[in-house]
Amino acid sequence: GQEFHSEVDFDYLPNDALSDDQDRYFASLKHAQAFDEGRGHLNALLQNVSDTRYFEDFGGSLGSSSQRFLDRRIDATYLGHSMAVNGILQSYQNVDETIPEAYGPYKRLPQVIAQTVFPEYNLRPHFRMLSDVAYFERAGTVSGGRIGLEPSVSLPFIKPWFTLRPLVGVRRTDYFLSDTGGASTTDARMAPLLSVDAQLFAERRFEMGDLPILQTFEPRAFYLLVPNVDQDNLPVFDSGLYDFAFNMLFLENRFAGRDRIGDANQLALALTSRFLNLETGREFLRTSLGQIHYFRDRSVTLPDVPVETDATSELVAEVAASPVENWSARATLQWDPNNNQTEKAALTLRYAPPDGTLVNAAYRLRGNVNGLITNSIAGQTQTIEQTDLSFRLPFTENLSLIGRWSYSLEGQDSLEFVGGVEFETCCWGVRVFSRRYIRDIEGNFENALFMQAELKGLGGLGSSASSFLRRNLPGYEPLF
Numbered sequence: 001g002q003e004f005h006s007e008v009d010f011d012y013l014p015n016d017a018l019s020d021d022q023d024r025y026f027a028s029l030k031h032a033q034a035f036d037e038g039r040g041h042l043n044a045l046l047q048n049v050s051d052t053r054y055f056e057d058f059g060g061s062l063g064s065s066s067q068r069f070l071d072r073r074i075d076a077t078y079l080g081h082s083m084a085v086n087g088i089l090q091s092y093q094n095v096d097e098t099i100p101e102a103y104g105p106y107k108r109l110p111q112v113i114a115q116t117v118f119p120e121y122n123l124r125p126h127f128r129m130l131s132d133v134a135y136f137e138r139a140g141t142v143s144g145g146r147i148g149l150e151p152s153v154s155l156p157f158i159k160p161w162f163t164l165r166p167l168v169g170v171r172r173t174d175y176f177l178s179d180t181g182g183a184s185t186t187d188a189r190m191a192p193l194l195s196v197d198a199q200l201f202a203e204r205r206f207e208m209g210d211l212p213i214l215q216t217f218e219p220r221a222f223y224l225l226v227p228n229v230d231q232d233n234l235p236v237f238d239s240g241l242y243d244f245a246f247n248m249l250f251l252e253n254r255f256a257g258r259d260r261i262g263d264a265n266q267l268a269l270a271l272t273s274r275f276l277n278l279e280t281g282r283e284f285l286r287t288s289l290g291q292i293h294y295f296r297d298r299s300v301t302l303p304d305v306p307v308e309t310d311a312t313s314e315l316v317a318e319v320a321a322s323p324v325e326n327w328s329a330r331a332t333l334q335w336d337p338n339n340n341q342t343e344k345a346a347l348t349l350r351y352a353p354p355d356g357t358l359v360n361a362a363y364r365l366r367g368n369v370n371g372l373i374t375n376s377i378a379g380q381t382q383t384i385e386q387t388d389l390s391f392r393l394p395f396t397e398n399l400s401l402i403g404r405w406s407y408s409l410e411g412q413d414s415l416e417f418v419g420g421v422e423f424e425t426c427c428w429g430v431r432v433f434s435r436r437y438i439r440d441i442e443g444n445f446e447n448a449l450f451m452q453a454e455l456k457g458l459g460g461l462g463s464s465a466s467s468f469l470r471r472n473l474p475g476y477e478p479l480f
Contacts (some may be wrong), residue, residue, distance in 0.1 A: 004033035016095075018057070024050045028065040047072055051096045059426070068096040069104055075309040077116070087112045102140035106237050109135050122158040127151075128169075132258055136237040144177035144185075146237065148258045152193070165197040171253075171261050174236065178374040191261045192226040195252060205278070220270045220290075222250045228263035228299045235259060236302060244334065246316045249290045249453040260302065288318040310338045326353040339376060352475055355394060360474050364386040367410075388467075390473045392422070399423050402433055404472055418472065420450070428455050431469075 009028040015021045031044040047070050049055070070366040075088040091107040111134035120126050132148040152169025161233045177183075201219040242248050249268040253261060270290030276283050292313035299307050314334045322328040327350070334344040345365040352358050367383030390404040403419040419432030420433020435448045450468060469476045 004031065006031045019051065019053070022051070024054055026050070026054060036078070039080070039273060040076070042074075042076045044074045045071060046074075048093060049095055052095050055095060068099055068480045069093065070095050081140055082118055083114060084117050085112070085114045099127045100140070101138065104138065106136040106138045106143075108238075109137055111135075120156050120158065122156065124155075126154045126156055127138075128153070134237070136235075140179075142177055142235045144175060144179050144235070146175055146258070148173045161201050163197075163199050163201075165195075167193075167197070168197045169252075171258075173234075173258055173261075177235065183233070189229055189231055189234060189261070191226055191229045191263075193252060196221075197250065198222075214276045214278050216272075216274040216276075218272040218274070220250070220268075220272070222268040222270075224252060224266050224268075226252075226261065226264040229261065231260055231300055239302065241302070244314055244316070245332075246288055246290055246318050246391045249292055249313075249316070254298070255300075255302075260300055263296075263300045266292050267295075268292045282322070284322050286318075286320045289316070291315045312337060314343050350475060350476075356392065356400065357394060358390075358392040358473065358475050360388070360390045364388070383410045386415065390418075390429060392473065392476060398425060402469065402473070428453065430454070433448060 005368045007028075007030040010025070011027075012023070012025045016024050026049045027047065029044065029046040031042070033042040034040065035042070040416040049070060069438045070093040071090070072092060073090040075086065075089060075090075077084070078084045085257050087110055088108055089110040089427055091109070092103055092105055094104055111132070113130070113132045115130040116128055119129060128151070130148075130150040131147070132150075135143075135145045137143045150169060152167055154165050154167035157164040170190060170192055173188065175187045177185045177187070197220075197222040199218060204215050206213055206215070206219075236259045237257065239255045241255055242251065242254060248254075249270055254264075254420035255262050262280070268290060270288065272286065272288040274283055275285040291297070294308075294311055294313070297309045301307060302425050314336045317331075317333045317335075320329070320332045329347070329349050331347045332344065333342065335341070336343050342365070346363065348360065348362040350358075350360050363386075365385045368387060386406060386408050388406045390400070393401045395401055400421055400422040402418070402420050404416065405414065407413070408415050414436075416435070416437040420431065422431045423429060431450065431452045432452050435450065437446055437448070438445060
């Protein structure tokens with residue numbers, strides 16, 4: 001069977017006096033479809049806007065008004081018994097006239113990735129193959145095709161109390177280029193890879209009062225060895241450094257995409273401990289701590305990025321807790337021992353009982369002045385330190401209050417305020433709320449009004465208020 005959902009948005013303003021009497025519009029088609037009993041998925045996002053100032057005038061949010069490129073894509077995935085295939089066709093519309101196309105993202109026309117999904121068995125060779133075929137195009141710069149092959153084999157040792165996965169593999173990429181400015185139109189790069197992933201699972205049982213508790217002890221070590229292969233002359237179509245986090249400790253490549261293969265001689269050490277209620281099976285506390293130890297400098301970089309020479313990575317700590325039903329909390333911390341600085345910190349709290357009540361409180365920090373990350377702007381250092389409070393509070397059986405307040409601690413100013421109501425009956429519903437937010441980096445504010453009316457089972461009229469709330473109120477699910 002097939003399941004699909006399509007959404008069409010069209011905004012039109014004829015003869016806009018503020019734009020030389022030109023007709024202005026925005027059109028969008030979103031489509032999501034599942035087929036073959038959920039093994040396959042098809043998604044499409046087709047968008048077009050009349051002019052580059054449209055979102056600045058009508059965007060309704062800081063994210064919209066600062067949008068530079070409008071994404072257009074069609075992607076499909078299929079999971080077979082031994083193979084997974086993903087294909088994507090993607091281009092963009094430039095909606096920022098200050099950015100030349102040569103500095104924008106590449107179009108993928110198309111990209112097809114296929115990889116094996118064989119099951120693992122104890123002490124039996126496990127083969128893995130990934131192939132990536134793509135054509136990248138961008139006006140005014142080098143374009144062309146890229147073919148990547150990544151075969152590997154491991155011999156896993158799998159027991160309930162311990163796993164060990166030694167792996168050897170090869171990463172090869174071939175380029176067939178155009179518009180190279182006289183440089184070679186073909187190039188290739190190949191690097192071998194060795195990794196060893198070991199994880200121990202231990203547990204103990206004890207009682208906390210009358211409550212039986214299971215605590216796990218899960219140390220993990222991940223060693224990675226990749227030689228330094230010169231890649232400075234290769235184009236950068238889709239590669240970038242991952243944002244560092246706990247799950248980044250165990251990646252075979254520190255770069256996303258396939259235009260760079262990071263050289264490595266490193267050991268990641270991590271420890272996770274979980275506490276579970278044996279009566280319900282619910283995990284009410286999880287703590288994780290990890291760090292990478294580097295045995296040599298990381299010489300492979302992106303253009304204009306210096307070589308990384310630190311002996312250790314940031315120390316990453318995560319705590320997730322749900323001590324009582326309907327309450328949850330999560331805290332993350334990244335500390336750089338090389339500079340004795342806190343790189344990132346975040347704390348989120350959520351209360352979400354079954355009656356539809358939703359309350360989120362968050363604190364986020366990104367900075368390194370006096371232990372905070374800094375950005376140099378006009379010769380001054382700056383930190384990003386914010387609080388955020390959002391909620392949906394049922395006032396009556398049919399009426400709920402909706403709100404969000406985002407505040408900048410370093411600027412001592414509100415960044416955004418949202419307030420409104422959501423009303424529903426058995427047959428129809430309506431959402432109405434206003435929004436005040438910072439429009440640009442100069443600190444100018446903008447006001448917006450969202451309204452959506454919907455007959456249940458038939459569709460709605462008005463701006464997509466529910467989509468906005470999903471993006472801006474974590475955990476929000478529409479009542480209609």
